[in-house]
Amino acid sequence: MTTTQEAVTAAERCTPEFRRDPHAVYAHLRTAAPVCPMRPPHGNDTYLITRYDDARAALSDPRLSKDMYGAMDAYRRIFGDSSVALDDNMLNSDAPKHTRLRRLVNSAFTPRRVEALRPRVEEIVQSLLDACPTREPFDLLPGFAFPLPIIVICDLLGVPPEDRSRMQHLSTTVAQTGFGEEAKRAQQQAEGDLHAYFTELIGAKRDQPGDDLLSALIAVRDNDDGLTESELVSTAFLLMFAGHKTTAYLIGNAVHHLLSHPAQLRAVRENPELVRAAVEELVRYDGSVESATFRYATEDVEYSGTLIPKGALVQIAISSANRDPQKFDRPDELDVMRPGNAQDAHLGFGHGSHYCLGAPLARMETQLALTRLFDRFPGMALADPAAGPRWLEVPFPAFRGLAELPVVLDPAG
Numbered sequence: 001m002t003t004t005q006e007a008v009t010a011a012e013r014c015t016p017e018f019r020r021d022p023h024a025v026y027a028h029l030r031t032a033a034p035v036c037p038m039r040p041p042h043g044n045d046t047y048l049i050t051r052y053d054d055a056r057a058a059l060s061d062p063r064l065s066k067d068m069y070g071a072m073d074a075y076r077r078i079f080g081d082s083s084v085a086l087d088d089n090m091l092n093s094d095a096p097k098h099t100r101l102r103r104l105v106n107s108a109f110t111p112r113r114v115e116a117l118r119p120r121v122e123e124i125v126q127s128l129l130d131a132c133p134t135r136e137p138f139d140l141l142p143g144f145a146f147p148l149p150i151i152v153i154c155d156l157l158g159v160p161p162e163d164r165s166r167m168q169h170l171s172t173t174v175a176q177t178g179f180g181e182e183a184k185r186a187q188q189q190a191e192g193d194l195h196a197y198f199t200e201l202i203g204a205k206r207d208q209p210g211d212d213l214l215s216a217l218i219a220v221r222d223n224d225d226g227l228t229e230s231e232l233v234s235t236a237f238l239l240m241f242a243g244h245k246t247t248a249y250l251i252g253n254a255v256h257h258l259l260s261h262p263a264q265l266r267a268v269r270e271n272p273e274l275v276r277a278a279v280e281e282l283v284r285y286d287g288s289v290e291s292a293t294f295r296y297a298t299e300d301v302e303y304s305g306t307l308i309p310k311g312a313l314v315q316i317a318i319s320s321a322n323r324d325p326q327k328f329d330r331p332d333e334l335d336v337m338r339p340g341n342a343q344d345a346h347l348g349f350g351h352g353s354h355y356c357l358g359a360p361l362a363r364m365e366t367q368l369a370l371t372r373l374f375d376r377f378p379g380m381a382l383a384d385p386a387a388g389p390r391w392l393e394v395p396f397p398a399f400r401g402l403a404e405l406p407v408v409l410d411p412a413g
């Protein structure tokens with residue numbers, strides 16, 4: 001059984017030391033406390049799962065619910081009252097509602113539909129790279145990694161270009177909420193603004209439909225078994241939010257790790273076909289989603305000998321599962337030629353019915369971003385390798401990403 005001495009606090013997982021190397025802490029927890037009680041500020045009823053087998057099972061365990069409305073008591077104990085105006089979507093629901101909401105959006109994200117977007121993504125990548133300054137320090141996150149997925153998802157949804165930076169700014173406020181009153185107020189304000197924005201945009205598209213996903217969803221909504229207005233607004237928000245931050249942080253992590261592992265980068269450059277496997281390995285090694293979204297126990301459940309009582313919240317540490325030596329040989333090594341690291345070996349895109357809907361799009365964007373970046377700037381390097389990376393510090397780590405990525409882009413090899 002796990003002892004309370006092994007409990008980690010939410011705050012501990014946000015310290016700069018932890019952010020710098022969460023993998024060392026997770027390695028300890030996998031052995032000493034694989035299902036570890038956590039102490040968030042509002043109580044002690046959250047459990048952190050760190051082993052691969054437990055994580056994979058928990059991600060598809062029907063006793064661990066994703067129904068936000070069912071979890072509201074537990075949720076309020078931890079976060080206090082918060083708005084759920086944008087949460088009425090597939091990520092916060094169980095079957096059969098989840099099945100219905102996911103089915104309505106699914107057809108836009110099949111590998112075939114995503115492949116059809118490739119020329120447009122290629123064009124965006126090239127035009128962003130055209131605008132990057134060379135031979136001087138340049139932060140690749142705001143200059144390339146963020147604009148790429150935000151442009152792609154806004155185009156797909158039908159969000160006008162002039163609103164992209166507002167979307168990015170409001171999403172950042174929603175994601176970086178803390179436990180303090182001020183942070184909570186800022187989050188609620190941003191959620192309210194996003195709700196108002198999408199309500200208005202949906203109204204405009206109802207009057208004048210475009211050739212975009214939001215207009216297609218409105219057409220379904222206006223049929224009988226379509227989305228309710230609240231589901232429509234929340235789904236638009238989910239796609240916009242999940243569709244850019246995760247991909248932007250993955251591109252940043254991937255570039256940082258490839259530049260820090262020259263032999264791995266050389267292997268990918270010498271064999272461009274390897275980029276697909278490389279992206280899977282980079283998702284495994286240091287993917288951008290550190291923890292899955294909360295689940296809550298609808299009955300007592302047991303994992304690795306630890307009882308998770310009914311009503312408790314559960315966090316699944318994907319980053320830890322992906323470094324579990326019981327599953328992966330030499331888990332702490334980045335190896336783009338790792339045998340058998342197929343798309344479904346790592347848990348970087350989740351597992352089970354909530355498996356990432358946007359995975360084909362995220363893969364395509366990241367593969368193209370890396371290929372074109374390293375083709376165009378063979379002499380690219382970290383601006384100050386000795387400085388070490390600066391990781392994001394966010395409460396309740398869900399994202400694993402860099403706060404900045406200063407590089408020098410050099411077109412000469």
Ligand code: HEM
Pocket residue numbers: 059090091092102153238239242243244246247250287288289292293294318347348349350351353354355356357358359361362
């Ligand atoms: C590198 C980029 C990405 C990563 C690492 C990632 C990761 C994940 C993970 C781990 C989950 C499961 C969460 C859980 O079970 O708690 C998830 C779900 C989801 N992702 Fe992604 N994601 C990425 C990009 C995208 C993109 C580009 C989109 C949309 C365009 C997207 C849309 C979604 C949606 C809608 C869900 C909820 C699916 C459901 O509840 O059935 N994601 N993602």
